[in-house]
Amino acid sequence: MVIAKRGLILGATALMLTGVTVIGAGIHLSSQASLNNNDTKELIDQVWQIIDKTYVDGTFNQVDWKATRTEFLDKSYTSDEQAYDAIREMLEKLGDPYTRFMDPEEFKNMQIDTSGELTGVGIQLTQDEDTKELVVISPIEDTPAFDAGIQAKDIITKINGQSTQGMDLNDAVSLIRGSIGSQVTLTIKRENREIEFPIVRAKIEIHPVKYSQKESSLGKIGYIRLNQFSANATGEMREAINDLESQDVSGYILDLRSNPGGLLYSSIEIARMWLSRGDIVSTVNRNGVTDRQKANNKSLTDKPLVIMVDGGSASASEILSGALQDNKRAKLVGTKTFGKGLVQSVRGVGQGAGLAVTIAKYFTPNGRDINHEGIKPDEKISLTDAQKEMLRKNRSKIGTIEDPQYAKALEVLTQEIATLQNNKAESAK
Incomplete structure (x- = not known):
């Protein structure tokens, strides 16, 4: 499907960075204009129509959706607040926490750029x-x-x-x-x-990318920690990879632990930096229509890559890690990811209000349904509560050999680099 690239957001659901709520796994901010009148029933009907046409579940959670329209339009409303409450009650019938109505204040917060202060x-x-x-x-x-x-x-x-x-x-x-x-x-x-x-x-202040060059038994490696797929994550990731390439690193560790997601466009573009060819992600709506995003032969490096994930790695993190795992471009180390694979469309309704609607599910290149299941690492290693607390109190140890998951990722990467070097040596004979 065609999307407004900077408007599609992947987040595991509510992102409370500012007292601002960002909902959804995939959010398309529509350019549709708000209504220009105070007709509360028109607002209720507008919301009903959007759900009727786009909601991912054509059975509407086994609810008689047409009867629901009659039920709520037959009532009288004397204020916007009454209409808002009625809409929320109507949406509750769907049993979907990600499909929700936002009053004007909530919708304004939703639209705040994820890269801001x-x-x-x-x-x-x-x-x-x-x-x-x-x-x-x-x-x-x-x-x-x-x-x-x-x-x-x-x-x-x-x-x-x-x-x-x-x-x-x-x-x-x-x-x-x-x-x-x-x-x-x-x-x-x-x-x-x-x-x-x-x-x-x-x-x-959110700076999504941090990176450094580290030493290993097989030479220099690049360590990149991506905290969120915000609007400037793509540029910062490109800069990090290019800088580390100029330092002639032998391989990379990409740390996506506790990364809740962000802009879908960022996850796709970042996947293209690592992946030369192949599918990245597909979305399927209620009619079975599938859209696929692919690599574009513009990868920045083909050197060995290990990705670190955990239960806090969600949505866009799962798209990126799932794409690179399915394409055998990267090994995953850590614990199973969060499991959030729903796409939401967000648009303006009424006078400044907003509506988030689950419109599709997304799948990895091999067709894995991420929702609830998450992505399993190739090498599982958990942190104890004591280890988590140690890393929280000593953040400088994150991404060092005192970080057990990093130590395992380094071990796996070293094996990948050694295998590659041995293969090259054999080919040169």
């Missing part, structure tokens, strides 16, 4: 489809949430003492976000214990 706590948050628990995808590095010790898969049970049981994702976001310097206390369930984390909201 943000404020908040730095948590990527989702709602479990079955239990409705609020689950942390991962904290962004160097943010208040990361510094406090929030981890991927943590479950938020209370916000400032208020139980989150049955709480809507939007309401949770509203409670967590706030002004710079203010404090929010999150009660986290981790395994069988609850922990309180008082977190001071702050300004957050």
Whole structure:
């Protein structure tokens, strides 16, 4: 399908960087104009029509969608707020936490560029489809949430003492976000214990790419850590690879741990930097129409590559790692990824409001359905809680031999480099 490249966002669901919510695994921000009148029933009908035409599940969660339209249009509404509540009630029938209505303030927040200077706590948050628990995808590095010790898969049970049981994702976001310097206390369930984390909201600067040249037994290697697929990730990744190539590295380790996603366009373009040919990702809508994104013979390097992933690697991270794994371009090291493979379209409705609709699923080149299943690494290695805490407190050790997952990735990369060098030596005889 044709997409507005800078408007398609992949994030594992709610991205709370600023007190701003970014929803979805794949989001296409439509250029459709908002309505120019206050007709609340027209707004409700507009939302119904969009769902009717584009929602990924043609059975609408086994709901009689036409009867739903009649039900909600037969009611009287005296304010925008009543219409908003009615729309949210209507969408709940779909049983899809990623299809949601946003009031004008929420929609304005949605449209904030992911590469900007943000404020908040730095948590990527989702709602479990079955239990409705609020689950942390991962904290962004160097943010208040990361510094406090929030981890991927943590479950938020209370916000400032208020139980989150049955709480809507939007309401949770509203409670967590706030002004710079203010404090929010999150009660986290981790395994069988609850922990309180008082977190001071702050300004957050996101620089998605960090890289360095490191030494190995077989020469220099390039280490690149990508924290988020934001608007400038493509340029920063290109610069990193070109710089490391100029230093004549023998191979690369790409660290996607705790990377929750971002712009789909960035994940595709970054995949093309590593992959010369082959499919990258395909999306399938409810009519079975498939769109495929492919490599374009413009890769920047063909040197051995190992990718590090974990449970916080989601959406765009899964597209990139899945594409390179399926094409046998890279080995994956770490733990299974998050498992988020839904594409959402986001457009303006009413007077400044917005609607996010799940319109498709995406698949790896080999046809793997990432949703819920995630991507399994070629070499599994987990971190203990003590190791996670050590790396959180000593971030300079991330990407060093004191980082067990990095040490394993280096071992795998060294084997790949040695195999390549041996093959070249045999061919030269």
